[in-house]
Amino acid sequence: MLWACIVLPHLALDGVLRRNPQSGPLVLVDGPVNARRIVSANREAREAGLHVGQRLSAAQALLTRFDAVPYDRAAVDRWHRFLAAVAYRYSSEVSLLPHAIVLEVSRSMSLFGPWPRLEAMLRADLAALGFRHRITAAPTPHAAHVLAGVSDGQAVLTPDAMRQALQRVPIGKSRLPAMATETLPGMGIRTLGQLLALPRDGLRRRFGAGLLEMLDRLTGDLPAGLDSYRPPDVFDLRIELMHEVENIASLVFPLRRMTGDLAAYLAGRDGGVQRFTLRLEHRDGRVTEVPVGLLTPEREPGMLFELARGRLDQVQLPEPVLAMRLVARELPPFVPAGRDLFDERPTHALPLDQLRERLRARLGDRAVHQLDSTTDPRPERAQAVAGNPCRSGFSREAFGPGFGIRDSGFAKAKASRLKPLLQGIGPRPTWLLDRPIPLRGAAPRILAGPERLETGWWDGGEVCRDYYVVETSLGQHAWAFCAPGEQDGWMLQGWFA
Structure with missing residues (x-):
């Protein structure tokens, strides 16, 4: 078996930056109201001297103007599961680990090609979605997870190569329980190789059977013991805007993000969408709904964006928009349009079905009709x-x-x-x-x-x-x-x- 591990070291911050990538200094803060600390900072904030662990009051004394956004654990969990749904496109065995996703890819390579090609596809998807990442590959999911914390891009494809790579991993990066990682260096044990060479009976007496079980899962002597992830049957994505928006043009960027996320989710399910709803949230819980319907299932991101934008352009905003939500409950199977082997149409020619949908979105549902036949020769x-x-x-x-x-x-x-x-x-x-x-x-x-x-x-x-x-x-x-x-x-x- 071969497992790929995707580590998402900046998942919370990337989820916020996707709303407004052109923002200035921005930090995420957590903790009690009177003692909040920075838990993540973007590049502009770090260059201004702000850093993780710094008290918010100290940061405000150092820099007068920056955005401080509360750390949202629920949002982090939603993004984590969304990216697992995207990874489901490449494997039917996907599991969640802390700030990471693992997927079994040995069978997938017969469809997508060798590991370097599959790795490049995973990276391209994550980069397009705006999430920074590390990717490694190893014969066990836990070994891939550990190696991803050491270096990016490492691929050990055999059990022997995996064991050799694990020998050099520092105990501090082994992802073992805190009690072990704090105690072992004091005993002179600083690498996983040294730990694996110790007598097992002594380790059991000192740290309990749990440590040995984790080591066995790491090396593959025990099954991984992970729960499989399955994408939900409903796509529901909400983006809270950084500022109140009073015109439709300012909603184009978040709309492109949301429809791109929908397309990535659909690709992971190998399905399409025929109907979804945009919900524009205003003050006091008021909502403007914008339904988007298609005649046939679709999942091409550019097409979904164009159709949604065409519907959105027809809306008159009654109030400023505070948040956007996209809900898709009807997710039928998707069959890509086929082309003849000797089709002479240009490569980028717009298919007739997509032209029809764009016309309906721009001109209205009743502006485009099917022509019916008659028997009248006039x-x-x-x-x-x-x-x-x-x-x-x-x-x-x-x-x-x-x-x-x-x-x-x-x-x-x-x-x-x-x-x-x-x-x-x-x-x-x-x-x-x-x-x-x-x-x-x-x-x-x-x-x-x-x-x-x-x-x-x-x-x-x-x-x-x-x-x-x-x-x-x-x-x-x-x-x-x-x-x-x-x-x-x-x-x-x-x-x-």
Whole structure:
């Protein structure tokens, strides 16, 4: 077996800095109100002379302006479990240790590649989320945890190499009980190698069986004895803003963080999201809810951010925002969109489903519709909107005799490449007008036609027209008609791309 250990030495501070990475000197403080001490400090605070263990009153005497945020144990626990859910993407065996996460990766390497590649992927995910870290690998989770406290990036892949690496670990960094780490140096035992060489009976009499059990778990002579972690079925993330926010633009940064966290969580579950809610918290417990719905499950972070931002841009804030919360309760399975082996689309071309969702977010749910097919050959009646907006995406159907394929106005073909849908039927425009309008200007030049359309006798809307492909005086290619046998009084039916 091979276990990876992710140590998070600045978990509490990183959780706060994610709200506002551009802040000045900032410290976390803990303890009684009248005797608070600094438990963590960012780089700007350390450069100004503030340090861990310093009393808050002494820090305020040294530096007049800095942010002091209370240490929040509940928030630290939430971030710890969130990162465990992210790590679940790489292994089904994930466990929590103090300020650390361990995951069994020997089977994962058959999917993600050798350890250096898997390590790089873990580091990239953590860096993107804004959490500083150390990562090591060893045959037991406790050995990986101990080695991570000594150096970053160490990888011992065999039991023999692990035992050799443990020999040099100082007792003070062995993560053994405090009684042992305080007593053993006075006995001349300063490394784990010296401790492991001592007679076990003497250690049992002096320190009890618990120390021997920890040493055996460290070396792999006993099972690790860890509880497995499983991600919850609901994503619930709350960010308390550093200051009151009165405009939507200032919510963009925390929104990007939250949707990025949601995407990382979904990747860990190998799932997607189809509906989630943004809750903007105001004073006195008032809340503005912003629902975000998708037609199909999604988990791409950029797409989730764009959709949420599009909904948020439509909100008028009634009051300043104190905190944001994102709740996703419906997390269905996610199936990535496939592409043909010889697909000629550009690599970064936007898939149709994602384009549809962005349009709905920007324009509103009822602004984008699925096109329905009809059997009416009259062009102005040959397309219809389906009953439910965007019920299943854009239509790519033929809308009856004498009318070609229309891809909701987003056809890619140029006029020179249009081909008849049916034998003997001329090309059809990519932009079809809702109703014919007079074609103004000089008489057009005829490129193709005529094509006779005579229909509608059954409902009193009878038409008899000769259709032509024409070029206007401005060089535009149009689909127009006039009365049979005539070439004036032109009516415009559509435009070619």
